[in-house]
Amino acid sequence: MKRSVVGVEIERLIQLLARLPGLGPRSARRAALHLVKNREKLLQPLGAALGDVLDKVSECRVCGNVDVVNPCTLCSDPRRDTTQICVVEEVADLWALERASAISGVYHVLGGTLSAIDGIRPEDLRIAELVQRVTTGGVKEVMIAVNATVDGQTTAHYIMDQLAENNVKVTRLAHGVPVGGELDYLDEGTLAAAVKARRSL
Amino acid sequence: MKRSVVGVEIERLIQLLARLPGLGPRSARRAALHLVKNREKLLQPLGAALGDVLDKVSECRVCGNVDVVNPCTLCSDPRRDTTQICVVEEVADLWALERASAISGVYHVLGGTLSAIDGIRPEDLRIAELVQRVTTGGVKEVMIAVNATVDGQTTAHYIMDQLAENNVKVTRLAHGVPVGGELDYLDEGTLAAAVKARRSL
Numbered sequence: 357m358k359r360s361v362v363g364v365e366i367e368r369l370i371q372l373l374a375r376l377p378g379l380g381p382r383s384a385r386r387a388a389l390h391l392v393k394n395r396e397k398l399l400q401p402l403g404a405a406l407g408d409v410l411d412k413v414s415e416c417r418v419c420g421n422v423d424v425v426n427p428c429t430l431c432s433d434p435r436r437d438t439t440q441i442c443v444v445e446e447v448a449d450l451w452a453l454e455r456a457s458a459i460s461g462v463y464h465v466l467g468g469t470l471s472a473i474d475g476i477r478p479e480d481l482r483i484a485e486l487v488q489r490v491t492t493g494g495v496k497e498v499m500i501a502v503n504a505t506v507d508g509q510t511t512a513h514y515i516m517d518q519l520a521e522n523n524v525k526v527t528r529l530a531h532g533v534p535v536g537g538e539l540d541y542l543d544e545g546t547l548a549a550a551v552k553a554r555r556s557l
Numbered sequence: 558m559k560r561s562v563v564g565v566e567i568e569r570l571i572q573l574l575a576r577l578p579g580l581g582p583r584s585a586r587r588a589a590l591h592l593v594k595n596r597e598k599l600l601q602p603l604g605a606a607l608g609d610v611l612d613k614v615s616e617c618r619v620c621g622n623v624d625v626v627n628p629c630t631l632c633s634d635p636r637r638d639t640t641q642i643c644v645v646e647e648v649a650d651l652w653a654l655e656r657a658s659a660i661s662g663v664y665h666v667l668g669g670t671l672s673a674i675d676g677i678r679p680e681d682l683r684i685a686e687l688v689q690r691v692t693t694g695g696v697k698e699v700m701i702a703v704n705a706t707v708d709g710q711t712t713a714h715y716i717m718d719q720l721a722e723n724n725v726k727v728t729r730l731a732h733g734v735p736v737g738g739e740l741d742y743l744d745e746g747t748l749a750a751a752v753k754a755r756r757s758l
Contacts, residue, residue, distance in 0.1 A: 362623075362624070362652065363613070363614065363624055363625040363626075363630075364625075365606070365609045365610050365613050365614055365625055366610060366614060366623070368606050368609070369603075369606040369607065369609075369610050372599065372602055372603045372606050373577075373603070375599060376574075376580075376588040376591060376592070376599075377584065377587045377588055377591050378579070378580055378584035378587060378588060379577075379579055379580065379588070383578065383579035385649065385652065386578045386579060386649060387577040387578055387579060387580070388610075389623070389647070389648055389649050389652075390577060390578050391577070391607070391610070392610060392614055392623045392648075393623075393648075395611060398573065398576055398577075399607055399610065399611055400611055401569075401573055402570075402573045402574070402607055403604055403607035403608050403611060405566070405569050405570040405573050406570065406592070406600055406603055406604035406607065407604050408566045408569070408570075409566050409567060409570050409589075409592070409593060409600065410596060410600055410601055410604060412564070412566050413564065413566055413567060413593055422563075422567065422590075422593045422594075423563070423564055424564040424565075424566055425564075429564075446590070447590055447593075447594075448586065448587060448590050451563065451586065451590075
């Protein structure tokens with residue numbers, strides 16, 4: 357802003373909001389204004405909610421999920437099959453799988469993928485912790501549910517190598533046509549994978 | 558979410574973030590996760606910034622702008638021409654005009670537009686306050702800078718009627734081709750207005 361019409365307080369709020377994924381400088385301004393206009397209904401509760409999360413939420417020391425208890429609800433749930441570990445890149449992926457009720461086992465959040473470009477090495481991810489969990493015993497299957505990107509696949513192969521000496525089954529998610537997806541809109545790689553992995557009816 | 562993987566604290570944060578303009582349920586989840594992952598660098602400062610704004614920022618009793626001082630910086634600026642009042646719908650419009658350094662006078666924020674559909678009546682807007690400011694004297698021009706929408710124009714005409722008895726010049730922003738705009742992409746209404754208001758070179 358050429359002339360500062362907004363006080364430093366609002367300016368700072370706008371700058372912080374703009375750092376949230378999905379909000380640019382323009383939408384951060386709109387969001388800040390919306391907050392100022394809705395003091396009681398939104399600004400005050402959001403401040404309180406942030407304080408609550410800051411006070412209570414931490415990273416699970418077992419799987420890397422975020423929760424108010426540590427180990428997290430999923431790790432402490434006795435109905436969960438602890439012999440099966442599902443490895444994901446981020447907590448958001450864990451949430452997505454949980455929404456789908458797709459996993460009966462427990463999770464392991466890597467915190468990203470290996471990346472030569474971004475300089476992310478194995479020691480920057482929670483890979484040693486995964487190997488440790490598997491080595492400590494009782495784990496029968498490690499399901500690698502990383503994204504189907506180049507970095508994701510590199511990471512998957514690295515993890516597979518690290519687990520090679522352990523007597524554990526390593527699996528990955530199936531590739532194929534998304535449910536409800538139209539063939540015409542799919543890329544060649546997915547179609548080729550779907551044909552290769554075809555099942556008899 | 559079918560099964561609640563996230564604690565009530567994070568769930569509440571997601572719900573509040575989803576009420577910000579520009580963030581849907583999905584991006585609110587991503588934003589919440591981003592906050593949790595960046596406790597020191599983002600979550601804590603954002604909470605503090607919200608508290609600051611809550612404590613210090615209020616609506617200017619003269620023009621309706623939001624600021625840490627009341628009357629606001631613009632209303633108290635002696636270099637501002639108080640004989641010219643620029644009427645806008647929202648504070649965001651005021652900020653936009655200030656960024657353009659387009660107004661040398663002072664502002665009056667209506668807080669919206671008249672709308673039969675949304676049930677917004679003249680008494681829901683700061684129109685009486687505007688008439689009061691004009692009646693109290695010294696104002697030579699009221700520039701109505703509402704949006705060029707149907708509701709905006711309805712509001713402009715209503716304000717013009719309310720000010721008819723006062724000896725004050727009422728103006729509106731020019732319609733025309735946006736600077737840098739290509740004719741091919743403009744609607745017929747704008748083009749017709751631009752031709753009608755053509756100027757000799």
